[in-house]
Amino acid sequence: MLCSLSGQVPIEPVVSLKSGHVFEKRLLLKYLAQNQQRCPVTSEALDAERDLLALQTIKSSSSSVNINATFTPEAGSIPQLLSTFQNEWDAVMLETFTLKQHLEQTRQELSHALYQYDAACRVIARLNAENATLKERVTQLAAGGQEDVDMGDTFGTLGPExxxxxxxxxxxxxxxxxxxxxxxxxxxxxxxxxxxxxxxxxxxxxxxxxxxxxxxxxxxxxxxxxxxxxxxxxxxxxxxxxxxxxxxxxxxxxxxxxxxxxxxxxxxxxxxxxxxxxxxxxxxxxxxxxxxxxxxxxxxxxxxxxxxxxxxxxxxxxxxxxxxxxxxxxxxxxxxxxxxxxxxxxxxxxxxxxxxxxxxxxxxxxxxxxxxxxxxxxxxxxxxxxxxxxxxxxxxxxxxxxxxxxxxxxxxxxxxxxxxxxxxxxxxxxxxxxxxxxxxxxxxxxxxxxxxxxxxxxxxx
CATH class of the missing domain: 2.130.10.10 (YVTN repeat-like/Quinoprotein amine dehydrogenase)
Structure with a gap:
């Protein structure tokens, strides 16, 4: 079970009741705060209190007592550094996810632009060919218009009516x-x-x-x-x-x-x-x-x-x-x-x-x-x-x-x-x-x- 944002196993997993996607709660809350409460996958409105369901894992449901719950680490302590690294990691994951979205959108736009370019090249080639043909015909008509043409003795009638x-x-x-x-x-x-x-x-x-x-x-x-x-x-x-x-x-x-x-x-x-x-x-x-x-x-x-x-x-x-x-x-x-x-x-x-x-x-x-x-x-x-x-x-x-x-x-x-x-x-x-x-x-x-x-x-x- 992987987080849809980071691609890692979540420590505190939650699931969206609207889309069914699993997220790291910490990452999801930060993403919602930065993106007007929109789901990162479906872009639907997502309420953190009503639309999220916490998943109970063996680790998170353990009844063991945290003996360090009351311990307050100093600013330069190892726990504080780990927390800082965790925050930076979360930011990197959020940015990576956003970049992936932008990359996919750019790929689609580039593909569409290439199709348009190919179609334009084909149209230009066809118009150039038609233009060359018309110029050739005009040249022939101009040359022929200077000479008398024998129209022959066969021509139309006025019709039976x-x-x-x-x-x-x-x-x-x-x-x-x-x-x-x-x-x-x-x-x-x-x-x-x-x-x-x-x-x-x-x-x-x-x-x-x-x-x-x-x-x-x-x-x-x-x-x-x-x-x-x-x-x-x-x-x-x-x-x-x-x-x-x-x-x-x-x-x-x-x-x-x-x-x-x-x-x-x-x-x-x-x-x-x-x-x-x-x-x-x-x-x-x-x-x-x-x-x-x-x-x-x-x-x-x-x-x-x-x-x-x-x-x-x-x-x-x-x-x-x-x-x-x-x-x-x-x-x-x-x-x-x-x-x-x-x-x-x-x-x-x-x-x-x-x-x-x-x-x-x-x-x-x-x-x-x-x-x-x-x-x-x-x-x-x-x-x-x-x-x-x-x-x-x-x-x-x-x-x-x-x-x-x-x-x-x-x-x-x-x-x-x-x-x-x-x-x-x-x-x-x-x-x-x-x-x-x-x-x-x-x-x-x-x-x-x-x-x-x-x-x-x-x-x-």
């Missing part, structure tokens, strides 16, 4: 188009009877000021109050003319936008850019993301337009060609040739079979989609030499197909169909302070929107 919507709308519009010339066209043209009195009603600056300039504009046919603008800042801004606030921003191109266009039947925007790409962007729920990248063209895509029924879209590039693409197969179905300068603008008439194109030299051409030929040509610089119109940056038919807005220089010219082979200027708008880059009639002919390199979007009605 969108194609089904487009086909259904095509059939619906094909039936209605038979009555367009006699009924719908004249009724829509009547909406612009007060065009001569139109003026600017609002002006907005939506794009970044550090890269000034708005390059294109489009109005949603399904939601006529929603206007999209593309800028030099590579972004497309979605603006609500009723709420007079910005409702969305599209990103994805690497260079400035050249054209933006809403699809007439589904929530999709078509954008073209000087990065030589055409993108379709999905606007489902007004949450905007990139839906599909079309084939990378060999020339800078300058503009793109959807046909009113949504079944085809036209693109024009720096190559002076106008190309028609089928939405269901994303294949080139016809190419128009005839411009002598790069084509900058396209517009489909609501009658479904006329296409207008404008070029850098100020020439406006009208095409018959049924015959794939040009049936009318107008050189605006010769027709209006005093205006010095220059390049045709954008064009837009109204809902009747009887009016055509042309953006160039710092003005907007609205032409009306005077006869089958003759168009004339009926309204001129000159509120912009820089070149007008975009023009669009609202589907319901309620207003006209224009954009310019002066960073502004202007609304006329």
């Amino acid at each position: 969108i194609l089904a919507t487009v086909e259904a709308k095509q059939k619906e519009l094909a039936k209605r188009r038979k009555d367009f010339k006699k009924k719908d066209g004249p009724q829509r043209a009547a909406l612009l009877s007060g065009l001569q009195d139109w003026k600017m009603v609002s002006s907005h600056t939506l794009h970044d000021s550090d890269k000034p300039g708005v390059t294109c504009v489009a109005i949603d046919a399904k939601h006529p109050t929603i206007v999209a603008t593309g800028g030099v800042d590579k972004q497309v801004k979605i603006f609500d003319t009723d709420k007079q606030q910005l409702v969305g921003t599209l990103t994805g191109h690497n260079k400035k936008l050249s054209h933006v266009e809403f699809h007439p039947t589904v929530d999709m925007v078509l954008t073209t850019s000087f990065d030589k790409t055409v993108e379709a962007l999905d606007l489902t729920g007004r949450r905007i993301w990139s839906a599909n990248k079309y084939k990378k063209a060999a020339n800078e895509a300058r503009c793109a337009r959807f046909h009113p029924d949504g079944g085809i879209f036209g693109t024009a590039a720096k190559s002076k060609l106008v190309q028609m693409w089928a939405v269901n197969s994303l294949s080139n179905v016809v190419t128009f040739e005839g411009h002598e300068a790069p084509v900058l603008a396209l517009a489909f008439s609501e009658n479904g079979y006329h296409l207008a194109s404008g070029s850098e030299d100020g020439v406006l051409k009208l095409w018959d989609l049924r015959k794939a030929t040009s049936f009318y040509e107008l050189d605006l610089n010769k027709e209006e030499p005093t205006l010095k119109l220059g390049a045709i940056n954008a064009i837009s038919f109204d809902a009747s197909g009887s009016y055509l807005a042309v953006a160039s220089a710092r003005s907007v010219q609205v032409l009306a169909e005077a006869s089958k082979n003759r168009w004339e200027v009926v309204k001129s708008l000159s509120d912009h302070k820089a070149a007008v880059t975009g023009i669009q009639f609202a589907q319901n002919s309620s207003f006209l929107a224009s954009t310019s390199m002066d960073r502004s979007l202007k609304i006329y009605r």
Whole structure:
């Protein structure tokens, strides 16, 4: 039976009623006095009077009489020295026990610290490896980004749901188009009877000021109050003319936008850019993301337009060609040739079979989609030499197909169909302070929107 403090056979043994440990009474009382009455083994509160039980041994229970009980030793006597040595021994035992406790605690802390150090070394090694891999990839991308990459002829489709919507709308519009010339066209043209009195009603600056300039504009046919603008800042801004606030921003191109266009039947925007790409962007729920990248063209895509029924879209590039693409197969179905300068603008008439194109030299051409030929040509610089119109940056038919807005220089010219082979200027708008880059009639002919390199979007009605 050994003392839990000294590890020696106790002279006056006591046992803790709480823990069952045996102690030398003398050592235990000293320890309790120094450590707030706490058990040295379990650290529980220990009352010396109630929680300790003295153990009776043969030596301590002997009935022999201590003949020296009344003897008082002198200070330098052997009994006094033995008592002093005993006290010192007790102190050493108490200190040794405390040191053992501290040593065990230090060992545990050291073990925990070593585990943490090992884990940290592993994490640092993994992060260094990932960092080296990322640096290598960035180097490869930077090197590859300086070269043209052949994207091939294989690319995605729009999905069965969108194609089904487009086909259904095509059939619906094909039936209605038979009555367009006699009924719908004249009724829509009547909406612009007060065009001569139109003026600017609002002006907005939506794009970044550090890269000034708005390059294109489009109005949603399904939601006529929603206007999209593309800028030099590579972004497309979605603006609500009723709420007079910005409702969305599209990103994805690497260079400035050249054209933006809403699809007439589904929530999709078509954008073209000087990065030589055409993108379709999905606007489902007004949450905007990139839906599909079309084939990378060999020339800078300058503009793109959807046909009113949504079944085809036209693109024009720096190559002076106008190309028609089928939405269901994303294949080139016809190419128009005839411009002598790069084509900058396209517009489909609501009658479904006329296409207008404008070029850098100020020439406006009208095409018959049924015959794939040009049936009318107008050189605006010769027709209006005093205006010095220059390049045709954008064009837009109204809902009747009887009016055509042309953006160039710092003005907007609205032409009306005077006869089958003759168009004339009926309204001129000159509120912009820089070149007008975009023009669009609202589907319901309620207003006209224009954009310019002066960073502004202007609304006329």
